Amino acid sequence: MIMLDGSNYDQDWMIDQAKGDEFYYGVLNTLALSSSSCKMLLDSPKTFHNYMKYGNSENSPALLMGRIIHVMILEPQNFEKIFEVVDVASKNTKKYKEAQADTTKTCITTKDLHAGERMADAFNRNEVALSYLADAECEVPMVDLVGGFPFRGKADIQRGNEIIDIKTTTDLKAFRYSADKYGYDLQCYIYCNLFKTSYKDFTFIALDKSSTDIGIYDVSEEFYKRGEHKFNKAISLYRDFFVNNQDLDTYTIRETL
Numbered sequence: 212m213i214m215l216d217g218s219n220y221d222q223d224w225m226i227d228q229a230k231g232d233e234f235y236y237g238v239l240n241t242l243a244l245s246s247s248s249c250k251m252l253l254d255s256p257k258t259f260h261n262y263m264k265y266g267n268s269e270n271s272p273a274l275l276m277g278r279i280i281h282v283m284i285l286e287p288q289n290f291e292k293i294f295e296v297v298d299v300a301s302k303n304t305k306k307y308k309e310a311q312a313d314t315t316k317t318c319i320t321t322k323d324l325h326a327g328e329r330m331a332d333a334f335n336r337n338e339v340a341l342s343y344l345a346d347a348e349c350e351v352p353m354v355d356l357v358g359g360f361p362f363r364g365k366a367d368i369q370r371g372n373e374i375i376d377i378k379t380t381t382d383l384k385a386f387r388y389s390a391d392k393y394g395y396d397l398q399c400y401i402y403c404n405l406f407k408t409s410y411k412d413f414t415f416i417a418l419d420k421s422s423t424d425i426g427i428y429d430v431s432e433e434f435y436k437r438g439e440h441k442f443n444k445a446i447s448l449y450r451d452f453f454v455n456n457q458d459l460d461t462y463t464i465r466e467t468l
Contacts, residue, residue: 212355212356212361215244216241222354225239226353230352239363242361243362245362245363246401250445253441256452256453256462257459259449278317279323280379283327283330284335284377285349285350294317295310295317296320297311297318340416343375348366348369348370353365358442362404362405364406374402374403375415376398376413378417379417380419380420383417390415390434396437396441397438400438411430414430
């Protein structure tokens with residue numbers, strides 16, 4: 212399989228290696244595109260360029276909490292391997308900074324821990340949500356070509372042909388708007404193509420961080436097609452600026468107000 216840098220790898224070997232976070236988030240980050248990189252391309256090819264050149268040091272509270280909840284629900288046996296809980300009220304304290312400097316794990320506060328436990332408990336007490344874990348695999352990686360380019364993705368839950376993705380939200384009632392804003396339609400399109408499945412077998416489970424309510428959302432053809440449109444636009448930008456080497460300084464946004 213030909214990767215972004217022109218190197219050639221055995222696909223099955225890549226998929227097996229991608230089970231490990233270090234390979235998936237490290238090595239594959241420069242060898243394959245992802246739904247996240249496509250979102251960056253849509254924001255701006257310059258954003259994508261800066262990310263690929265300098266990396267991304269951003270670890271927002273929302274992203275961190277989403278990761279905590281994912282691990283607690285999908286791979287609780289690995290929680291202590293991934294996180295180290297520091298008994299402090301703030302990440303700005305000396306104790307927290309020293310703890311993070313002394314470990315390769317991700318440090319979290321006791322407040323983060325309790326918030327994650329609250330959401331995981333809500334999921335585990337909801338029989339409908341919990342049923343999606345029956346006879347399923349969690350954190351399933353895939354590496355394949357989509358639109359002629361190498362892509363990587365990890366299914367939160369895979370059950371036969373079904374792909375189930377867990378999201379967190381601050382307002383469940385606005386989730387359909389969040390799905391468009393954060394490119395969940397784009398992710399759906401990419402994952403359906405990566406895992407060779409239909410949009411009819413793709414489901415989102417959204418957890419409201421405030422109320423702990425749980426919403427389960429099927430995917431319409433319109434949603435899938437919207438993701439396809441975003442994908443084609445992102446790939447067109449990638450091809451123009453990173454394959455054909457069009458000057459990034461020529462990138463201009465033109466709209467009518």
